[in-house]
Amino acid sequence: MDEIAFGTDGWRATLDTFTDGRVRVVGQAVADYLRAAGRDAPVAVGYDARETSRGFAESLCDVLTANGFDCILPERDTPTPVVAWTVRERGLAGALMVTASHNPPEYNGVKFLPETGAPALPAVTGRVEANLREPEALPEAEHGTVTETDLVGDYLDHALGLADADLSGLTVAYDAMHGSGRGVTDRLLERAGAEVVRLRCDRDPTFGGTPPEPTGTRLGDLVRAVETGEADLGIANDGDADRIGVVTPGRGYLDPNRYFAALYDYLLESHEGDAVRTVSTTFLIDRVAEAHGHTAHETAVGFKWVAEAMLEHDALLGGEESGGFGLRGHLPNKDGVAFALLTAAAEAAEPFDERVRRVLDEHGEVVQDRVSVDCPDDRKEAVLDALEGEIPDSVAGASVERVATVDGFKLLLADGSWLLVRPSGTEPKLRVYAESSSTRRVKAVLAEGEALVKSLV
Incomplete structure (x- = not known):
């Protein structure tokens, strides 16, 4: 269970870690969360086109129905936004979406979507993580059912109304x-x-x-x-x-x-x-x-x-x-x-x-670029703490006018450029971003930012 953690957008891992047993643990945690929140409406369980995704989705349905929840399972792999929209449109308790999004095929993942259809905030995923435990079934008479259905048709009918345009x-x-x-x-x-x-x-x-x-x-x-x-x-x-x-x-x-x-x-x-x-x-x-x-x-x-x-x-x-x-x-x-x-x-x-x-x-023109600096997850906080004491007075010849700390450290420069250093939420890396009015200027700002971070890792 220590391998399961909901990061920037759900839990993702390679298939040696993302196993059926751990997926079922997540299913039980979500069932416990929904029950504690008093939500007893059906739960959608979507999945992407990966080889293993349908099987993982069926396992999640097994756990949820054994906990008394009815499940809606798409007939085929389905886009995450279609599943998210269905949750809100049908008044469902939430959804689990089996997907590793843009990651390579050796990955898979799972997202929890609450009843709003929005991504789950840390206050929610933290409670789900606190519930991680081996699945436990209710008496069979109290089990829910799985309904396999098409989710795409209703979504497309709605989406057509978002743009009043004739594309002929x-x-x-x-x-x-x-x-x-x-x-x-x-x-x-x-x-x-x-x-x-x-x-x-x-x-x-x-x-x-x-x-x-x-x-x-x-x-x-x-x-x-x-x-x-x-x-x-x-x-x-x-x-x-x-x-x-x-x-x-x-x-x-x-x-x-x-x-x-x-x-x-x-x-x-x-x-x-x-x-x-x-x-x-x-x-x-x-x-x-x-x-x-x-x-x-x-x-x-x-x-x-x-x-x-x-x-x-x-x-x-x-x-x-x-x-x-x-x-x-x-x-x-x-x-x-x-x-x-x-x-x-x-x-x-x-x-x-x-x-x-x-x-x-x-x-005005804008150019942006980024690089990644390898940094073990257990070193990220220490590096950022060290960076706080090493903020330079200037970067690539422009003075630092302000430092924003919404996410990492963003250095706002006198010429309108900026440099950002923040931890990746999905990889053992620190991200370094820069924006300015020209490619040459971005490269200069980015190079100084990368050198500063590497000196602290």
Whole structure:
């Protein structure tokens, strides 16, 4: 049980650690948590496209039903946002989602989603972890039942209403990366009128030998499809389709920071509202918000914090630089399926390349990069404690004007650049981020930040 820990977004581990026995322990802990909270509605148990995910989901159903809960099990692997939306829409007690998201196939994981459909906050996952114990069944007469059903149809009906757009005449290349977005995101785009060119829309539990993470280095075929004119726009999802990657003709893989700013600009044409971004996400969001009389709220890394702040501030849009975004009135969680439709609607209104150029012309260029520094988990706190006493007066020639401690240490520099050092929530590493107005400047700031961290590890 010591191997089970809920980090930034659930518990993930390689399959030598992520075993059926430990998964059942998690199922019992969630059953105990729900019972103590007085929640007796059915529980959804979703799963992604990995070879082992369906079996783990069935094991979770075994434990939950033995504890008296009815379970809803999707007929096929299903995107995390579809499961999350179903929880809220049907008034379920919560959900367990078996997925390792964008991690390689030798990993698996499990997320707990409470009744809101939002990511579970540490106050909740802490209580789940405190409940970890071997499963214990009620008398058979008190067992619940498992209902296997389709969750996608109702979700798509709802998602279509998020964008009032006719996509006829727009061709979108969609790359599912062999994950759970296949047959869901592409189907949504087609229902909205787009012609869809499908890439990697077959199930492959090995993801073709590439981690299902929609970053520029892993979307070569999608980039080619757009750059050669086969499609007007490219969209990809990660393994469980809660994140999005976007490709445009002029920029190739579109940096998620710029995508965030451009999409916020698009939404503000017809809506009002603040934005929420993580501490590692671009200040460009702040500039767009301020230009429209709104505010950008900063949170720690992890979409659970974004979702909490979205609800607190009634924010229109929340996001993070890793490609996860949430929308007011839809779901307090990241959703790569719904944002595929919103992205296509924005493209139909004004080509993304033109919108990005206009946003940068109006608010200034931004460039961001990051590196990772190896650091054992048991050394992270000591290194950060040491860093607190080693904050420099300047970085790459610019004075440090302020230090923010929302998540790690963020050094705000006099020239508008910033340097961030924070611990990874999923790996034995410290992350070092930098943002500035040029690639050259980012490299200089990042190099000094990396050297400082390495000197303390």
